[in-house]
Amino acid sequence: MTADKPLRADARRKREALLAKAREVFDTGDFFDLRFDDFARLAGVGTGTLYRHFPTREALAEAVYHGEVAALCDRARRLQATLPASEALTAFLRGMVDHMDAHKGLARTLATLMADRSSVLAEGSRALEQAVTDLVAAAVREGAVRDDVGAGAVMMALHGIGAAHDRPDWRAEADGVITLLLAGLRRPHSDQAIAGTPSTRRDANSGTPASAGV
Amino acid sequence: MTADKPLRADARRKREALLAKAREVFDTGDFFDLRFDDFARLAGVGTGTLYRHFPTREALAEAVYHGEVAALCDRARRLQATLPASEALTAFLRGMVDHMDAHKGLARTLATLMADRSSVLAEGSRALEQAVTDLVAAAVREGAVRDDVGAGAVMMALHGIGAAHDRPDWRAEADGVITLLLAGLRRPHSDQAIAGTPSTRRDANSGTPASAGV
DNA sequence: TTGACAAATGGAGATGACCTCCATATTTTC
């Protein structure tokens, strides 16, 4: 797919400088207060060069994001090889919050960029989603986790955690979300229904959207 | 707080026109492809007038959002008055997805704007959060729902649903999130722990962030 | 080493969106 060309020496150097500065500025959270041109200057690079390497803010974000995702995927794989499936899942999700907490500015920035309708990042997170899918699938196979809710739902919730930066009580609430997810994923004992009735019956029906009330 | 002045007749008319057009364009999803100036023209209003009424895109969004939130809060109150607490909560959350599904473009637009670091909207959703908080609190009082996870977590997850527009299988996944939330909220039977151990013990400790993992 | 070709750089300047300002128009009040 990506036929990566050998890239000349100085090009590589500048590119690296840009990425490094980007990670730094992302983490500080100052990315949006910065003129893109000024960012170039800050990284010791001309405007043209910046644009040559990263045509848009999103492209830059994507590159940074890739690193993040790769690290998380590694971690997922390591956990899956070490722990029983459901524990691996738990550890991964809990760790995810830790990670976001430690790099709040970055998570914040990425979530913001993600929300801009540039599905560029969605593409980048494909790998992450695969990792989560694997974790969930393993836990399902192990029998500890229900099989009627896909990993996509978990991804959505994670997205919510990332996007809800600037909530005053972010950490506690993020942990809360994970707790609910994990508790919710646990295979129901016998009584399928939770409480009350779903507004629309659509358990095994992913086609027709029901345009019910308000 | 907001000392609403009587507002002259023509002003009211223009304002209304702007809001109507806004709702329309939001719902179509074309809001971001539109120069703000052109939006004014589209609503049959001069640029100056647009800016007088809504100084920023976000201000406009907030106004539209207010209507949405009010409707949802009404619905929450109605449900709470009609149904047992846990059923009311279920119905509300399920209905929320229905609503987002029916007005996907609008939800999309709002979520995007929400993510731009303009906590203007966060302010606007205060009321919605209060409604959810009330629903959860009632369910807790009724004994059907755990009391160690606040409504904030639910808000986060909802935010995730809204923000994760443009997922190909959005509807099913959104339903999945709600299912997990509801199942997770159900008061645990006896075994508190879900599966495995949380990476950091912090159940009654909202202060120190643990910079663990990855 | 040197010459020649390819690749990359950087910053001056065009572009175009955003927002302000104020002369004119509309509404309200007395």
Added chain:
DNA sequence: GAAAATATGGAGGTCATCTCCATTTGTCAA
């Protein structure tokens, strides 16, 4: 119906974004 108050609209200033190309830097063969 006239004056005072309030609102309108669009021409034009401002400023971030991005393009273009003359110049510099790196690579490779002889």
